[in-house]
Amino acid sequence: DAGVIQSPRHEVTEMGQEVTLRCKPISGHDYLFWYRQTMMRGLELLIYFNNNVPIDDSGMPEDRFSAKMPNASFSTLKIQPSEPRDSAVYFCASSTRRQTSNQPQHFGDGTRLSIL
């Protein structure tokens, strides 16, 4: 099992640029989650999908953030335009079934994003 795969691992770009983060969930998992982690705010859930459909995007900070899941094996998180305060580590996670079945979320190793 390859686990959740995120790319790139590191991204440094100038403010105003478009940033696209990518995630490949574990095969067979029907839930996909995007998180952001900072020292100040800790881990925050941005959005999650079930069967490729966005279910809850209440954690998406602004309209500059958008996420898509065109198929069961791929998702993107896009920031356009990027700002220095978007600098954080972005994690993708996947899981099976709903939370009441107590299935763990499997996290990727994250993308460390720095906006200059």
Place this chain on the structure above:
Amino acid sequence: KNQVEQSPQSLIILEGKNCTLQCNYTVSPFSNLRWYKQDTGRGPVSLTIMTFSENTKSNGRYTATLDADTKQSSLHITASQLSDSASYICVVSYNAGGTSYGKLTFGQGTILTVHP
């Protein structure tokens, strides 16, 4: 307001010693409580998941307890090892109408350092 508070913020112990991390929550209606271990530069890894009816769950040297009446959980680490040095994050899930996965509320984490 739904909150999860962890204590202590950081902890230093000697290898071989036991330690206990605390998690208090005000989340309602409660669904489950998860403990994650996050190594530096890696994504969180699930240690335990407990529902309302469970008051203890073990995963090797890690034992989590849950008191749903007092809304407290603890993570006990036995015979600590250097590899236990990490951040430990408590996450509480609650049922939210209209969302299939529920809502997640995250603690800020406890940073554990194990010294030889």
